Amino acid sequence: MAETLMFNALREAIDEEMARDETVFVLGEDVGHYGGSYKVTKDLYQKYGELRVLDTPIAENSFTGMAVGAAMTGLRPIIEGMNMGFLLLAFNQIANNAGMLRYTSGGNFKIPMVIRGPGGVGRQLGAEHSQRLEAYFQAVPGLKIVACSTAYNAKGLLKSAIRDDNPVLFFEHVLLYNLKEDLPNHEYLVPLDKAEVVRPGKDVTILTYSRMRHHVMQAVKGLVAKGIDPEVIDLISLKPLDFATIGASIQKTHRVIIVEECMKTGGIGAEIIASINDQYFDELDAPVVRLSSQDIPTPYNGKLESLTIVQPKQIETAVEHMVALRV
Amino acid sequence: MVQERTLPQFQAPAAQISAEEGLMLYEDMVLGRFFEDKCAEMYYRGKMFGFVHLYNGQEAVSTGVIKALRHDDYVCSTYRDHVHALSAGVPAQNVMAELFGKETGCSRGRGGSMHLFSSEHNLLGGFAFIGEGIPVALGAAFQSRYRRDALGQADADQVTACFFGDGTTNNGQFFECLNMAALWNLPILFVVENNKWAIGMAHERATSQPEIYRKASVFGMPGVEVDGMDVLAVRTAAQTAIARARAGEGPTLIECLTYRFRGHSLADPDELRSKVEKETWLARDPIKRFEVYLLENNLVDEDTLRGIRDRVQTLIDDALTFAEESPEPSPDDLYKYIFAES
Ligand SMILES: Cc1ncc(C[n+]2csc(CCOP(=O)(O)OP(=O)(O)O)c2C)c(N)n1
Numbered sequence: 001m002a003e004t005l006m007f008n009a010l011r012e013a014i015d016e017e018m019a020r021d022e023t024v025f026v027l028g029e030d031v032g033h034y035g036g037s038y039k040v041t042k043d044l045y046q047k048y049g050e051l052r053v054l055d056t057p058i059a060e061n062s063f064t065g066m067a068v069g070a071a072m073t074g075l076r077p078i079i080e081g082m083n084m085g086f087l088l089l090a091f092n093q094i095a096n097n098a099g100m101l102r103y104t105s106g107g108n109f110k111i112p113m114v115i116r117g118p119g120g121v122g123r124q125l126g127a128e129h130s131q132r133l134e135a136y137f138q139a140v141p142g143l144k145i146v147a148c149s150t151a152y153n154a155k156g157l158l159k160s161a162i163r164d165d166n167p168v169l170f171f172e173h174v175l176l177y178n179l180k181e182d183l184p185n186h187e188y189l190v191p192l193d194k195a196e197v198v199r200p201g202k203d204v205t206i207l208t209y210s211r212m213r214h215h216v217m218q219a220v221k222g223l224v225a226k227g228i229d230p231e232v233i234d235l236i237s238l239k240p241l242d243f244a245t246i247g248a249s250i251q252k253t254h255r256v257i258i259v260e261e262c263m264k265t266g267g268i269g270a271e272i273i274a275s276i277n278d279q280y281f282d283e284l285d286a287p288v289v290r291l292s293s294q295d296i297p298t299p300y301n302g303k304l305e306s307l308t309i310v311q312p313k314q315i316e317t318a319v320e321h322m323v324a325l326r327v
Numbered sequence: 328m329v330q331e332r333t334l335p336q337f338q339a340p341a342a343q344i345s346a347e348e349g350l351m352l353y354e355d356m357v358l359g360r361f362f363e364d365k366c367a368e369m370y371y372r373g374k375m376f377g378f379v380h381l382y383n384g385q386e387a388v389s390t391g392v393i394k395a396l397r398h399d400d401y402v403c404s405t406y407r408d409h410v411h412a413l414s415a416g417v418p419a420q421n422v423m424a425e426l427f428g429k430e431t432g433c434s435r436g437r438g439g440s441m442h443l444f445s446s447e448h449n450l451l452g453g454f455a456f457i458g459e460g461i462p463v464a465l466g467a468a469f470q471s472r473y474r475r476d477a478l479g480q481a482d483a484d485q486v487t488a489c490f491f492g493d494g495t496t497n498n499g500q501f502f503e504c505l506n507m508a509a510l511w512n513l514p515i516l517f518v519v520e521n522n523k524w525a526i527g528m529a530h531e532r533a534t535s536q537p538e539i540y541r542k543a544s545v546f547g548m549p550g551v552e553v554d555g556m557d558v559l560a561v562r563t564a565a566q567t568a569i570a571r572a573r574a575g576e577g578p579t580l581i582e583c584l585t586y587r588f589r590g591h592s593l594a595d596p597d598e599l600r601s602k603v604e605k606e607t608w609l610a611r612d613p614i615k616r617f618e619v620y621l622l623e624n625n626l627v628d629e630d631t632l633r634g635i636r637d638r639v640q641t642l643i644d645d646a647l648t649f650a651e652e653s654p655e656p657s658p659d660d661l662y663k664y665i666f667a668e669s
C-alpha cells in the first residue's frame with residue numbers, strides 16, 4: 001500500500017496505461033512542459049516524448065475534433081480539459097462527433113477517447129470556472145459520463161476509461177485533487193458502469209457523486225449519532241446510470257434523497273427522479289427529494305458561493321425529515 | 328455584378344498523361360455526374376429524403392485530388408459528399424443504398440446523404456456541420472505522423488485529403504487546424520472547393536480576403552490557386568502536395584475555383600445566382616472540357632468515351648436496383664451502434 005494523492009493517482013493511471021499501450025496519448029493545453037494545471041501529467045512528456053504528451057494551442061473545439069479523428073484511425077487519445085468549463089467551446093465536437101459519429105456511421109468507426117479534467121465549484125473561482133458540465137452533456141447519445149471521488153476510484157476508473165472503446169467524459173473535482181489514500185501496489189481497475197455502495201444502511205438511500213459524496217459522509221456522521229441508518233451510493237457512472245444498484249437500494253429503503261452539485265434544472269437528479277418514477281414508483285414511501293446547487297451562475301463572494309451548493313447540514317436536515325415520515 | 332476571378336492558367340499538355348490514366352479520370356468524373364443526376368431524379372420522385380447536396384460541376388476537384396491518392400490514404404468530406412465517396416472507391420450501390428436509408432448503405436442507413444462513412448475505404452465522413460470535419464481530418468493526419476515518429480513505423484506515410492467549401496473558410500476550425508497542421512508538419516491537404524457561394528451568401532460578401540489560397544501564407548504553409556474546372560490542373564497540384572506530405576514536408580492549402588451547377592441542395596430554389604454567372608461557368612464544364620482534351624490529344628476516340636458513359640449508366644441503374652431491393656434496417660437494431668462493445 002502506498003499513500004497517494006488523488007492527482008498522483010490519476011497520473012499513475014495515465015502513466016501505466018501509456019506504458020501498456022503505445023497508442024495511448026495525452027493532449028491538451030499545458031499538459032506537457034507545464035505538467036497540467038493540476039499536475040496530473042507532470043513530467044510525463046519527458047518519459048514519453050512530445051508527440052505522446054502533446055501541448056496544444058488554445059483551440060478546444062479543434063483539438064477535440066483532432067482527437068476524434070485520431071481515435072477513428074486507431075489511436076486512444078486522452079484529452080485534458082484545463083478546466084472542464086472550457087469544453088463548452090468543444091461542445092460541437094463532443095456531441096456531434098465523439099458522441100454520435102459511431103451511430104451515424106452505422107458502426108463503421110469506434111471512438112476510444114477520454115476527456116478528463118477538473119470541474120465543479122472550487123473556492124471562489126467565479127462562475128465560468130465553477131461549472132458542472134455533466135448535466136449539459138447527459139443528453140448526448142453515445143457518451144459515457146463518469147465522476148470520480150476518491151484517489152482509489154480515480155485511478156481504477158481512469159484506467160478503465162482509457163481501455164474503453166467509447167468516448168468517456170471523466171469528471172474530476174477541483175477540490176478533491178489533494179485527497180490522500182493508501183492505494184494497492186498491484187494493478188487494479190474499477191468498472192465504469194457500477195455505482196459504489198459507500199455505506200450500506202436501511203433507512204434511506206442517498207444518491208450522490210463527486211465532491212458531494214464527501215458532504216454526504218459528513219452529514220452521515222450526525223445522522224448516525226441520531227440513530228438514523230442511511231445507505232450512501234456514489235453513482236460513479238452518471239450515464240448510463242447503474243439502476244441495478246440504485247433499484248436494489250430503493251427496494252430496501254423505499255426512500256431516496258439525491259445530493260448533487262449540478263444545478264437543479266435539467267440536472268442529473270432530475271433524470272434520476274424521472275427514471276425512478278418510471279421503474280420504482282410503487283416502491284417509494286415518500287417523494288424523491290433532490291438537493292442541488294441553486295439555479296444561478298456561481299457567485300464569487302464566499303458566503304454567496306457556499307449558499308449556492310448543498311451543505312452537510314442541509315443534507316442532515318433533509319434526511320431527518322424524510323425518515324420522520326415513517327412515524 | 329461582381330467580376331469573375333481570372334482562373335489561373337495551366338498548360339494541360341505538359342501534364343503528359345497516358346490514355347489509361349485519362350480514361351480512369353474521365354470515368355470517375357462521369358460516375359460522379361451520372362450518380363448525382365440519378366439522385367436528383369429519385370429525390371423529385373419522392374424516393375430520397377432529407378437534405379441532398381449535389382456535386383455537379385465540381386467533379387474535377389474530387390477526381391483530381393482523390394484519384395491522385397493511394398488506397399490507404401484518408402478522405403474527409405462534408406455534407407456534399409456523394410462524389411468524394413465514389414472517388415474514394417465506395418461502391419455506387421452502397422452510396423445509393425445509404426441515400427435510400429437501407430441496411431446495405433455504407434452507413435447502414437443510419438447516416439443518410441450528409442453522413443457517408445466507410446472505414447474500409449478510409450472515408451472519415453460525411454459531416455453535416457460546417458467545418459467540423461476539418462479537425463477530424465487533422466486527427467487522421469496526426470495519427471500518421473504519430474505512428475511514424477512516436478512509434479517508429481516507417482511505412483506510416485498516409486496522407487489525408489480534407490475537403491470543404493469557401494464559406495467554411497470563415498469558420499474558426501479552419502484557422503485553428505491550419506495552425507496546428509503547419510505547427511506539427513502534418514501530412515494533410517486542405518482542399519477548398521470555392522464554388523463562390525455558401526447557400527445564398529456570395530463569397531466576397533462573407534470574407535475580407537476572397538483569395539483563400541493566400542490565407543495559407545500566414546501559417547507558413549504553401550497555398551495554391553487552381554482552376555477547379557480542369558481535372559489535370561487539380562491533379563497536378565494534388566500530386567505535388569501529396570508528395571510533399573508523404574515526404575514529411577507538411578500540409579498544403581489548395582484552393583480550387585469551381586462552381587456548382589445546381590442549387591445548394593435539392594430543396595434550394597437557386598434564385599440568387601445570375602443567369603450570366605451560371606452560363607459562364609456551365610461553359611467550363613469539367614467533363615466536356617476533359618473530353619475535348621482527350622480527343623484533341625488523340626488519347627482516345629469518341630467511341631471509347633461513349634462506351635464508358637454507357638458502362639457508368641448501367642452501373643448506376645444497377646446501383647438503383649440494388650438500393651431499391653435492399654432491406655431496411657431492422658427495428659430491433661434501433662439501439663445498435665450507440666456504443667462499441669469492448
Ligand atoms: C455549423 C453550421 N452552420 C450552418 C450550416 C448550414 N449550412 C449548410 S451548407 C452552408 C453553406 C456552406 O458553404 P460552403 O462552405 O461554401 O460549401 P458549399 O455548400 O458551397 O459546398 C451552410 C451555411 C451548417 N450546416 N453548419
Ligand SMILES: [Mg+2]
Nearest residue numbers: 492493524525
Ligand atoms: Mg461554397
